[in-house]
Amino acid sequence: MGSEFVALGLTPILIAAFASMACALPGNFLVLRKQALIGDAISHVVLPGIVVAYLLTGKLSTWPMMIGAAGAAVTSVILIEMIKRLGQIEYGAAMGVVFTAMFAAGVLLLEQSDTSRVHLDVEHALFGNLETLIWLQSDGWASFLRFEDLAQLPPQFVRMFMVLLITSAFTYVFWRPLVLISFDEAYARTIGARATIIGFLLVVLATMAAVAAFDAVGSIIVIAMILCPPATARLLTNDIKTQVLLSLFLALSATLVGYITAGYLPLWLGFSNTLSAAGMIATVSGLLLAISAIYGRHRNRIT
Amino acid sequence: MMSGIALVSDKGVLLNAAADDRNAPFTIRGLTVSYGQVPAVYSIDFTAPAGSLIGILGPNGAGKSTLLKAAMGIVPVVSGQVSFFGKPLKEARYQVAYVPQRASVDWDFPATVYDVVLMGLYPILGLLRRVSKADKAKVAESLAKVGMQDFADRQIGQLSGGQQQRVFLARALTQRADVFLLDEPFSGVDAATETAIISVLKILQLEGKTVIAVHHDLSTVSTYFDHLFLLNRKAVAYGSVTKVFTKDNLVTAYGGKLGAAQLDAIGL
Numbered sequence: 001m002g003s004e005f006v007a008l009g010l011t012p013i014l015i016a017a018f019a020s021m022a023c024a025l026p027g028n029f030l031v032l033r034k035q036a037l038i039g040d041a042i043s044h045v046v047l048p049g050i051v052v053a054y055l056l057t058g059k060l061s062t063w064p065m066m067i068g069a070a071g072a073a074v075t076s077v078i079l080i081e082m083i084k085r086l087g088q089i090e091y092g093a094a095m096g097v098v099f100t101a102m103f104a105a106g107v108l109l110l111e112q113s114d115t116s117r118v119h120l121d122v123e124h125a126l127f128g129n130l131e132t133l134i135w136l137q138s139d140g141w142a143s144f145l146r147f148e149d150l151a152q153l154p155p156q157f158v159r160m161f162m163v164l165l166i167t168s169a170f171t172y173v174f175w176r177p178l179v180l181i182s183f184d185e186a187y188a189r190t191i192g193a194r195a196t197i198i199g200f201l202l203v204v205l206a207t208m209a210a211v212a213a214f215d216a217v218g219s220i221i222v223i224a225m226i227l228c229p230p231a232t233a234r235l236l237t238n239d240i241k242t243q244v245l246l247s248l249f250l251a252l253s254a255t256l257v258g259y260i261t262a263g264y265l266p267l268w269l270g271f272s273n274t275l276s277a278a279g280m281i282a283t284v285s286g287l288l289l290a291i292s293a294i295y296g297r298h299r300n301r302i303t
Numbered sequence: 304m305m306s307g308i309a310l311v312s313d314k315g316v317l318l319n320a321a322a323d324d325r326n327a328p329f330t331i332r333g334l335t336v337s338y339g340q341v342p343a344v345y346s347i348d349f350t351a352p353a354g355s356l357i358g359i360l361g362p363n364g365a366g367k368s369t370l371l372k373a374a375m376g377i378v379p380v381v382s383g384q385v386s387f388f389g390k391p392l393k394e395a396r397y398q399v400a401y402v403p404q405r406a407s408v409d410w411d412f413p414a415t416v417y418d419v420v421l422m423g424l425y426p427i428l429g430l431l432r433r434v435s436k437a438d439k440a441k442v443a444e445s446l447a448k449v450g451m452q453d454f455a456d457r458q459i460g461q462l463s464g465g466q467q468q469r470v471f472l473a474r475a476l477t478q479r480a481d482v483f484l485l486d487e488p489f490s491g492v493d494a495a496t497e498t499a500i501i502s503v504l505k506i507l508q509l510e511g512k513t514v515i516a517v518h519h520d521l522s523t524v525s526t527y528f529d530h531l532f533l534l535n536r537k538a539v540a541y542g543s544v545t546k547v548f549t550k551d552n553l554v555t556a557y558g559g560k561l562g563a564a565q566l567d568a569i570g571l
Contacts, residue, residue: 032413175430176430177425179418180425182412183414186372186375186377186407187422187474189377190376190377190401191396192426193425240418243413
């Protein structure tokens with residue numbers, strides 16, 4: 001593992017691993033609260049946010065787009081809550097209404113405004129540009145100790161790392177109310193656990209992780225990681241603390257196995273091209289879920 | 304609206320006097336709750352004296368659960384006030400314990416009996432305080448009171464319905480509250496659980512606590528409760544069981560849903 005690996009392989013793997021774990025962490029509570037579809041919802045609603053950001057700034061740069069995407073995501077989360085409460089309907093239905101409407105609004109904005117010059121790349125949105133997030137300035141592991149080299153890390157690296165830190169800190173500090181509102185929200189309200197605020201923060205946090213991850217690794221990993229590692233871990237344990245730790249380990253494993261498989265499997269099989277790393281990481285997380293659904297110790301849901 | 308209803312308890316306590324509200328453990332004044340356009344309960348006035356064990360009875364859809372949920376701030380209130388010891392819920396939160404319906408949660412949740420009962424200590428544990436030996440002792444004590452001390456490490460999904468109900472009661476006991484509001488604690492439980500729960504409630508009453516439970520079994524009303532609140536969207540009757548548990552009141556509350564055979568069966 002020499003300098004070539006650090007420059008070309010390490011940063012994409014780490015960025016993907018940070019993204020996977022940052023999504024899996026809130027995913028645990030979203031799955032238990034039956035809100036796991038929020039990953040899909042966010043991936044749809046960010047479109048109008050990105051288009052509006054482009055229309056306002058006139059260029060395709062990262063920060064305005066991320067702010068636009070985050071704004072659209074938070075708007076939709078608020079809309080979902082409002083529709084759920086005012087319409088007295090279940091969360092999934094409210095989510096369906098909001099994310100199709102927001103996606104439609106995004107397409108409409110795109111069609112009606114002069115954005116024909118914008119090349120909205122479907123492939124980028126789905127799979128990100130993981131393989132291009134390289135650290136060319138580095139010359140081996142020693143670069144991690146050199147400030148001027150660290151400053152040249154891909155911006156996605158720092159961003160995803162910060163997001164992972166924030167989601168970890170949030171989960172640690174708000175562990176008790178998160179467990180409470182996931183198990184028994186009505187009771188949580190009666191003992192002062194601030195169910196509404198914690199539930200809202202959880203979704204905002206997942207949104208933040210998702211929006212940061214879209215730019216770095218694409219929506220496929222986001223959707224897969226909010227759902228697959230927590231669901232897999234749930235089938236392997238009956239203890240929520242173990243479940244959360246296991247889900248982080250599974251997210252990390254899927255990333256490593258997926259990235260390496262995408263890069264080397266076709267070569268080993270005699271093909272000359274490689275596979276999409278993001279796509280393969282998502283596939284591996286799905287396979288892990290399938291395996292645990294068949295062999296997991298605690299798959300007692302079907303009654 | 305409430306005229307002609309017995310509001311004096313058999314201990315001679317006036318139940319509908321505003322002057323008594325100040326120190327009453329649990330008071331409701333003019334409470335109306337609605338889901339959409341349809342009022343679920345309206346104009347409810349209710350005062351629970353200290354040391355009483357009160358059953359709330361009424362037909363399906365009468366608003367019994369809604370009344371408790373509104374009192375606990377779980378569902379929004381259209382109008383009216385709820386107070387505990389003369390204070391709004393926010394200021395008296397730690398004096399009130401709520402036991403939701405067992406079916407309201409997913410018991411497949413990855414937690415043990417111990418984890419769930421420990422939730423009752425959230426008000427003192429807060430976000431990050433470590434669980435002390437004394438806290439663990441409180442959990443063990445609550446579990447022993449409901450006869451579940453041998454199940455602390457059991458995953459909650461592996462319990463019977465009656466055992467799950469006892470875990471919910473233990474969680475409320477851990478709060479060491481003064482007022483207990485229970486939503487259908489006897490619904491779908493085995494006979495042993497029913498006996499265990501009612502004896503815990505009677506002990507709470509002897510300790511001077513105020514216990515209010517939504518109930519649906521007419522045959523046990525007289526043995527379980529000392530006060531009865533008959534509800535069918537609005538208050539039908541409230542007072543001591545001996546005065547309120549009459550054929551006329553039950554027919555008014557239940558309408559045609561109550562057959563003559565059922566009334567005969569309970570000796571009315």
